[in-house]
Amino acid sequence: KQEVTQIPAALSVPEGENLVLNCSFTDSAIYNLQWFRQDPGKGLTSLLLIQSSQREQTSGRLNASLDKSSGRSTLYIAASQPGDSATYLCADFSGGYNKLIFGAGTRLAVHP
Amino acid sequence: DTGVSQNPRHKITKRGQNVTFRCDPISEHNRLYWYRQTLGQGPEFLTYFQNEAQLEKSRLLSDRFSAERPKGSFSTLEIQRTEQGDSAMYLCASSGVGSYNLYFGPGTRLLVL
Numbered sequence: 001k002q003e004v005t006q007i008p009a010a011l012s013v014p015e016g017e018n019l020v021l022n023c024s025f026t027d028s029a030i031y032n033l034q035w036f037r038q039d040p041g042k043g044l045t046s047l048l049l050i051q052s053s054q055r056e057q058t059s060g061r062l063n064a065s066l067d068k069s070s071g072r073s074t075l076y077i078a079a080s081q082p083g084d085s086a087t088y089l090c091a092d093f094s095g096g097y098n099k100l101i102f103g104a105g106t107r108l109a110v111h112p
Numbered sequence: 113d114t115g116v117s118q119n120p121r122h123k124i125t126k127r128g129q130n131v132t133f134r135c136d137p138i139s140e141h142n143r144l145y146w147y148r149q150t151l152g153q154g155p156e157f158l159t160y161f162q163n164e165a166q167l168e169k170s171r172l173l174s175d176r177f178s179a180e181r182p183k184g185s186f187s188t189l190e191i192q193r194t195e196q197g198d199s200a201m202y203l204c205a206s207s208g209v210g211s212y213n214l215y216f217g218p219g220t221r222l223l224v225l
Contacts, residue, residue, distance in 0.1 A: 004154070032212045043116075043203055044155070044216040051212065089154050093212055098168055099145070100214065102154030 002027045002094045006103035013080055013110055021075040021106045023090035028071035032093040034100065035064050035075050037086045044089065048075075080110045114138075116217035118204050124223045125194055132190045133220045137206030144187050145214065146179055147203040148172065155203055161187060194224045 003026040013019055023033075032051050036044040048057040048064040050073070056065040061078040073090055087107045091100040117136045125131050137144050142163050147155035158177070160168045163184040173179075176194075181187040191198055201221050205214040 034212070034214070036216075041221070043118075043218040044205075046213055046215065049213050091154070098143070098160040098162075099157040099170075100147075100155075102156070104152065104154050 002092060002101045004090060004092060004101055004103035006088075006090060006106050008106060009104070010107040011109070013108075015080060015082060015110055015112050017080050017110075018076070018078050019080055019108075021077070021088050021090075021108070023073040023075070023103055025071040025073075025092060025094070027094055028068055030066065030068050030071065030073075030092050030094055033064075033066050033073050034091050034093075035062075035073075036089045036091065038089060038105070039086050047088075077108075080108075082110050082112055084108060084110050116204055116206055116215050118202075118217040118220050120220060121218060122221050122223075124225065126225050127194060127196060129194055130190065130192045131194060131222065132188055133202055133204075133222075135187045135189070135204030135217060137186070137204070138208075138215055139185075141206035141208045141215070142184070143207045143209075144181055145205040145207075146187070146189050147205065149201040149203055149219070150199075158189075158202075191222075194222075196224045198222060199224045 035047045050066045063076040087105040089105045091102040144161040146158040149155040161181040176192045201219045203219045205216045
């Protein structure tokens with residue numbers, strides 16, 4: 001059974017820092033990996049999707065990479081801003097093509 | 113594209129009452145998912161529809177829970193005889209044919225007193 005761990009659980013950084021969020025999987029047979037952002041009390045917003053044949057995806061200041069051999073993914077946020085403050089969740093479709101297995105998330109606070 | 117919508121956004125009920133939530137997916141999406149999220153945790157899969165067919169149900173979905181998608185468009189999730197442990201955010205998501213990109217709604221936050 002796939003289990004997803006996100007480290008750190010919480011992170012507080014000053015504005016402008018580059019930062020890395022980590023996601024690891026117990027089963028390295030990762031199918032498709034998706035990173036989401038969740039603002040307090042709100043639903044999830046998809047940030048990046050890395051399909052099984054890909055190793056990374058980029059969108060603006062965000063870059064997500066996937067290393068299947070080690071069962072790890074990282075989300076890199078460049079030049080962080082206060083508006084980046086949110087919970088970041090990673091999830092994998094290894095639970096079957098019809099369901100995502102989520103980590104518990106990393107709560108990010110970027111202060112001015 | 114107006115996104116995935118869910119109603120109500122908040123629901124407070126007393127233990128033992130029945131509640132029903134509605135999800136309207138993105139119009140051209142044939143797949144619809146329900147997830148449940150408790151405080152400090154990631155969402156957990158509940159059930160999945162492809163068009164009107166319910167193809168998978170989690171063991172988390174006890175017999176007090178039922179979901180429908182009668183015409184392959186909107187979906188409802190009903191919880192009968194609610195318990196305090198049912199308090200959570202209920203999230204709906206949809207995706208299109210051949211796509212693994214899920215679009216989530218804003219969720220319905222349920223509080224059972």
